Amino acid sequence: MKTINRRTFIGAAATASAGKAFRPDSILANSGSHSINNVKPAILGGPKAQPGGFPGWPIYDHTEAKGLLDTLYSNHWGRLSGKVTSRFEEAHSKMYGVKHSLGVTSGTSALYAMLGALGIGPGDEVIIPVYTFIATYNVVVLHYALPVIVDMDPESFQIDPKKIEAAITKNTKAIMPVHIGGTPCNLDAILAIGRKYNIPVIEDACQAHLAEWKGKKVGNWGLGGAFSFQSSKNLNCGEGGAIITNDTDFYRACFAFHHQGQQSATASIVAAGAGIRGSNLRITEFQSNILLSQMTRLEEQAKIRNENALYLSSMFKEIPGLTPAKLYEGTTNGAYHLFMFRYDKEGFSGMRREQFIKAMAAEGIQPSLGYGKMDKDPYVTGLAGNPFYRKIYGEKEMKRWLERIDCPVNARVTDENALWFLQTQMLGTNTQMEQIAEAARKIQKYSGEIKNK
Numbered sequence: 411m412k413t414i415n416r417r418t419f420i421g422a423a424a425t426a427s428a429g430k431a432f433r434p435d436s437i438l439a440n441s442g443s444h445s446i447n448n449v450k451p452a453i454l455g456g457p458k459a460q461p462g463g464f465p466g467w468p469i470y471d472h473t474e475a476k477g478l479l480d481t482l483y484s485n486h487w488g489r490l491s492g493k494v495t496s497r498f499e500e501a502h503s504k505m506y507g508v509k510h511s512l513g514v515t516s517g518t519s520a521l522y523a524m525l526g527a528l529g530i531g532p533g534d535e536v537i538i539p540v541y542t543f544i545a546t547y548n549v550v551v552l553h554y555a556l557p558v559i560v561d562m563d564p565e566s567f568q569i570d571p572k573k574i575e576a577a578i579t580k581n582t583k584a585i586m587p588v589h590i591g592g593t594p595c596n597l598d599a600i601l602a603i604g605r606k607y608n609i610p611v612i613e614d615a616c617q618a619h620l621a622e623w624k625g626k627k628v629g630n631w632g633l634g635g636a637f638s639f640q641s642s643k644n645l646n647c648g649e650g651g652a653i654i655t656n657d658t659d660f661y662r663a664c665f666a667f668h669h670q671g672q673q674s675a676t677a678s679i680v681a682a683g684a685g686i687r688g689s690n691l692r693i694t695e696f697q698s699n700i701l702l703s704q705m706t707r708l709e710e711q712a713k714i715r716n717e718n719a720l721y722l723s724s725m726f727k728e729i730p731g732l733t734p735a736k737l738y739e740g741t742t743n744g745a746y747h748l749f750m751f752r753y754d755k756e757g758f759s760g761m762r763r764e765q766f767i768k769a770m771a772a773e774g775i776q777p778s779l780g781y782g783k784m785d786k787d788p789y790v791t792g793l794a795g796n797p798f799y800r801k802i803y804g805e806k807e808m809k810r811w812l813e814r815i816d817c818p819v820n821a822r823v824t825d826e827n828a829l830w831f832l833q834t835q836m837l838g839t840n841t842q843m844e845q846i847a848e849a850a851r852k853i854q855k856y857s858g859e860i861k862n863k
C-alpha cells in the first residue's frame with residue numbers, strides 16, 4: 411500500500427474536507443464499482459455490502475511467542491531484575507522522539523502517576539473533556555481532586571478550547587485534554603492556555619499511538635503524555651501503559667510514584683521530594699516483550715488506517731448526512747483508533763440514527779454509538795454526594811460543581827449524531843472502505859422505506 415507522508419496527509423485531509431474525492435493511486439487501482447443501481451439494502455432483503463469480515467485483533471505471530479518464551483525461561487519476569495522493560499522504554503522513546511518513556515500497568519496508571527507526580531490532591535481541580543473514556547475522570551477522583559468536565563467541539567468531538575479557559579479557577583492544577591479517537595485535539599490552542607495561566611498540560615494520548623501534530627507525535631507536546639496498551643488499542647499487550655515526557659525531573663517523579671516512591675529499579679532509596687506518595691504500577695517483562703514485537707508492526711498498521719480513513723472520509727463527504735470528525739489544521743497524522751463521524755438524519759429522510767446502525771449492521775458493517783453523557787451519568791453525578799468530597803469541598807460547592815460540568819453540546823451530539831467505526835475496521839482493505847460507503851449510499855437511497863419498516 412502506498413505510503414502517505416506528512417505533506418500528502420495534510421493535502422489528503424484538506425481535499426477530503428473540501429468535499430472532493432481523494433483517492434491514493436493504489437486505491438484507484440484497486441477500486442471496485444460504486445454503482446448501487448437498484449440493489450436493495452440488506453435490511454430490506456438485498457445482498458450484504460460487506461459479506462466477509464474485518465481483520466481480527468490482536469495480530470501476532472511467532473515473534474510474540476518467542477518473546478514470551480524468552481522471558482519465561484530467563485526467570486526475570488519483573489522489571490526490577492529483568493532488562494526487557496528498559497529495552498521497550500528505549501525503543502518506545504525513540505519511536506516518539508522523546509527523552510523518556512516509562513512503562514506502567516495501564517493507561518489509567520499512566521494518568522494516575524502523572525497527576526500523582528504533580529502532587530495533585532484534595533482541593534485541586536483538573537480540567538478534562540466530557541467526550542472520553544471514564545478513566546480520564548477516574549484518575550482525577552483517585553487523587554480526591556475535582557474533575558472539571560468541559561464540553562466538546564461538535565465538529566471534531568474533541569475538547570473545546572474556548573470552554574477550557576472559562577473553566578479555569580485559582581485551583582486549576584492541570585489541563586488534561588484527550589486525543590479522542592486517536593486524532594489530535596486542538597493542541598496549539600490548549601497549550602497556549604496552559605502557558606497563559608502557567609498550568610501544566612497532561613495529554614491523554616491513550617488512543618493516539620503515532621498520531622502527529624505539526625509533524626511531532628502527540629503525547630510529546632505537554633508536560634507528559636499517557637498511552638494505553640489495553641487489548642483494544644492500536645498498540646496492545648493485553649493490559650499496559652506508558653508515560654512519555656521530555657522533562658527529566660517530571661520523569662523521575664513519575665518513576666518514583668510508580669515504584670513505591672523509590673528512585674530507581676535497583677536502588678531502594680526513597681526519592682526525595684517526589685510527591686511523598688507512591689504505588690506499584692510496574693509493567694511486567696512479559697508485557698514489555700509483547701510490546702517490542704507489536705511495535706514492529708505498528709507503523710505499517712498506522713499507515714493502513716490513515717489511508718483508509720482518508721479514503722472513507724472523501725467518500726463520506728459526498729454522502730449528505732455523514733460527516734467525518736473534523737481534523738484540526740495542525741494534524742499531520744491521525745491514529746484512527748476510532749473513525750468518528752456525525753450522522754444527521756436530515757440526509758436520510760429523517761431516519762433515526764438507531765435505524766441507520768441497524769441497517770449498516772445488516773450489511774456486515776457495525777457502527778458503534780460511542781460515549782455518552784458523562785456529565786449526567788449517575789456514576790459521575792454521584793460524586794456530589796460522596797462523603798469525602800462533601801468534606802473536602804462542601805455541599806454547596808459540590809452542588810455548584812454539578813452546574814459547572816453541564817455539557818449541552820455533548821448531550822446533543824451523543825444523543826443524535828455521534829458514530830464510530832473501530833480501528834480494526836480501519837485496518838480493512840480499500841474495497842472494504844468502498845463497501846462501507848456503498849452500504850451507506852444504499853441505505854440512504856431506501857431510507858424512506860427503512861424508516862417506516
Ligand SMILES: Cc1ncc(COP(=O)(O)O)c(C=O)c1O
Binds near residue numbers: 517519546637651
Ligand atoms: C481516552 C482514554 N484514556 C484512558 C484510558 C485508560 O487506559 P487503560 O484501559 O489502559 O487503563 C483509555 C482506555 O480505553 C482511553 O481510551
